[in-house]
Amino acid sequence: MNEPLIKIRDLHFARGDRAIFKGVNIDIHRGEVVAIMGPSGTGKTTLMRLIGGQLKPDRGTVEIDGQNVHALSHDDLYALRKRMGMLFQSGALLTDLSVFDNVAFPLREHTDLPERMIHDLVLMKLQAVGLRNARRMMPAELSGGMARRVALARAIALDPMMIIYDEPFAGQDPISMGTVVDLVHDVSDAMGLTSIVVSHDIKEAAEISDTIFLLSGGKVIESGSPIKLKRSTSPWVQQFMQGLPDGPVPFHYPGTPFAEDLLSGSEASDYD
Amino acid sequence: MIESVLRGLGRWGLDLLWRLGRGHLFLWEILKGVPETFIRFPLLIKQLYSVGVLSLMIIAVSGLFVGMVLALQGYYTLVDFGAEDSLGVLVALSLVRELGPVVAGLLFAGRAGSALTAEIGLMKSTEQLSGMEMMAVDPMRRVIAPRFVAGVISLPLLAAIFSALGIIGAYLVGHVQLGIDAGIFWSQMQMKTDWSADVVNGIIKSVVFGVVVTWIAVFEGYDCVPTSEGVGRATTRTVVHSAFAILGLDFVLTALMFGG
Ligand SMILES: Nc1ncnc2c1ncn2[C@@H]1O[C@H](COP(=O)(O)OP(=O)(O)O)[C@@H](O)[C@H]1O
Ligand SMILES: [Mg+2]
Numbered sequence: 001m002n003e004p005l006i007k008i009r010d011l012h013f014a015r016g017d018r019a020i021f022k023g024v025n026i027d028i029h030r031g032e033v034v035a036i037m038g039p040s041g042t043g044k045t046t047l048m049r050l051i052g053g054q055l056k057p058d059r060g061t062v063e064i065d066g067q068n069v070h071a072l073s074h075d076d077l078y079a080l081r082k083r084m085g086m087l088f089q090s091g092a093l094l095t096d097l098s099v100f101d102n103v104a105f106p107l108r109e110h111t112d113l114p115e116r117m118i119h120d121l122v123l124m125k126l127q128a129v130g131l132r133n134a135r136r137m138m139p140a141e142l143s144g145g146m147a148r149r150v151a152l153a154r155a156i157a158l159d160p161m162m163i164i165y166d167e168p169f170a171g172q173d174p175i176s177m178g179t180v181v182d183l184v185h186d187v188s189d190a191m192g193l194t195s196i197v198v199s200h201d202i203k204e205a206a207e208i209s210d211t212i213f214l215l216s217g218g219k220v221i222e223s224g225s226p227i228k229l230k231r232s233t234s235p236w237v238q239q240f241m242q243g244l245p246d247g248p249v250p251f252h253y254p255g256t257p258f259a260e261d262l263l264s265g266s267e268a269s270d271y272d
Numbered sequence: 273m274i275e276s277v278l279r280g281l282g283r284w285g286l287d288l289l290w291r292l293g294r295g296h297l298f299l300w301e302i303l304k305g306v307p308e309t310f311i312r313f314p315l316l317i318k319q320l321y322s323v324g325v326l327s328l329m330i331i332a333v334s335g336l337f338v339g340m341v342l343a344l345q346g347y348y349t350l351v352d353f354g355a356e357d358s359l360g361v362l363v364a365l366s367l368v369r370e371l372g373p374v375v376a377g378l379l380f381a382g383r384a385g386s387a388l389t390a391e392i393g394l395m396k397s398t399e400q401l402s403g404m405e406m407m408a409v410d411p412m413r414r415v416i417a418p419r420f421v422a423g424v425i426s427l428p429l430l431a432a433i434f435s436a437l438g439i440i441g442a443y444l445v446g447h448v449q450l451g452i453d454a455g456i457f458w459s460q461m462q463m464k465t466d467w468s469a470d471v472v473n474g475i476i477k478s479v480v481f482g483v484v485v486t487w488i489a490v491f492e493g494y495d496c497v498p499t500s501e502g503v504g505r506a507t508t509r510t511v512v513h514s515a516f517a518i519l520g521l522d523f524v525l526t527a528l529m530f531g532g
Pocket of ligand 2: 044046089
């Protein structure tokens with residue numbers, strides 16, 4: 001197999017005293033759709049920001065297309081980001097611009113295309129996400145699902161080589177869920193994009209991905225095709241894939257045991 | 273007890289130094305983006321409108337009233353000494369040297385500075401700034417620098433408008449209401465107001481205040497805790513810190529300019 005597009009090696013990252021990653025290794029090949037999964041709070045969003053160069057790891061490297069993201073100069077990092085699309089959980093649309101202008105934003109910032117051509121390109125991208133007729137609306141008038149579709153259109157405006165989605169399925173109603181699943185699939189298929197889907201929605205992620213990486217306790221605990229993971233005998237993997245509430249992966253945020261907390265009496269509080 | 277007070281003091285001091293350091297690095301980053309601002313003129317024009325033009329109303333009205341009050345107060349003091357002819361000089365010097373830059377600066381911090389902080393803080397808390405970074409658009413250059421330049425250009429102009437309207441207000445009260453001779457009012461003012469000592473020094477003050485207030489406003493927005501509570505606090509801090517900065521710097525600048 002050829003050299004992976006994204007190579008994460010021995011990644012360590014801590015927030016304060018809390019270690020979020022303790023040695024993560026991930027390879028992502030060109031054209032693949034990869035799901036990075038794990039329970040809420042494992043650091044999926046953090047990993048995405050490390051890949052995008054917005055956070056610096058304490059140790060380890062992230063290499064994209066042969067470039068070490070965290071060793072790049074400001075200008076080189078920005079040049080690399082032009083080839084990356086990133087979809088934030090909130091959509092992160094610019095609230096003072098219309099849907100059309102949001103999608104046109106990267107084109108106007110990074111190209112000298114005539115306005116006539118930008119118009120056509122934007123309409124094509126909006127057509128792809130089914131929102132061509134919503135182009136005059138403002139972000140505040142969109143539902144959460146629509147906002148994320150506009151953000152998707154914007155993320156693919158510059159025809160990037162890869163795209164990262166943060167929880168694209170979270171909070172979608174059943175209909176828009178189906179639409180978003182199809183969209184993620186179509187976008188990677190039609191454009192040959194390398195796609196990284198960061199998610200905790202097992203069913204949808206398994207449906208579209210070629211490879212799944214399961215994160216827990218700061219490490220990748222299992223990786224492979226969705227079928228391989230479903231057949232895995234590891235209790236960790238089974239717990240997550242079947243969505244069992246508690247098991248080897250604790251449901252509770254780490255800390256003191258419940259009984260001890262109950263016995264300790266009242267909570268120190270500055271409320272009174 | 274004492275230990276915890278000392279510890280709190282130490283933490284406060286470190287925090288302050290840390291913020292000051294970040295603030296200065298931030299200013300350096302802004303300054304690197306300033307030349308580009310003049311190339312991307314439409315962005316600057318838009319900010320000049322929302323930072324400058326939208327502050328015009330409060331500045332103009334306040335200037336007029338401050339001038340009118342100054343004239344009334346000045347007249348009743350001066351008339352005891354038979355010096356009411358100097359009313360024009362008194363008002364003009366007060367406004368041009370002090371009140372124009374200082375009061376316009378305070379009003380500007382309350383109107384435009386707080387709005388800047390809130391706007392940038394909201395962009396941060398809704399991930400718009402992060403989103404821009406990932407679209408390879410540097411928010412320092414696209415968002416912060418144009419706002420900074422607009423603020424630095426706007427405040428001196430607003431301060432000048434404040435002073436001018438204040439003088440007109442004083443003329444209305446002094447001539448129309450109190451019956452001071454218009455010729456004397458204007459000629460005394462013209463004779464006793466020095467271009468470089470009074471007007472230029474006032475302009476220098478307003479430029480300094482413009483830099484400092486806008487710097488505080490954009491920094492507080494960019495550095496805020498990205499929650500609704502954090503944005504609210506940052507907005508308050510902008511107004512309070514700007515007020516302290518203006519009053520403190522005014523004292524220093526006055527001592528330097530008029531003390532020697
Ligand atoms: N800005 C921050 N400051 C401190 N801790 C944070 C911050 N952002 C996230 N965290 C912590 O880092 C952990 C991982 O967060 P995140 O990457 O958002 O998880 P996920 O996306 O997997 O739900 C969480 O425990 C969260 O409390
Ligand atoms: Mg997340």
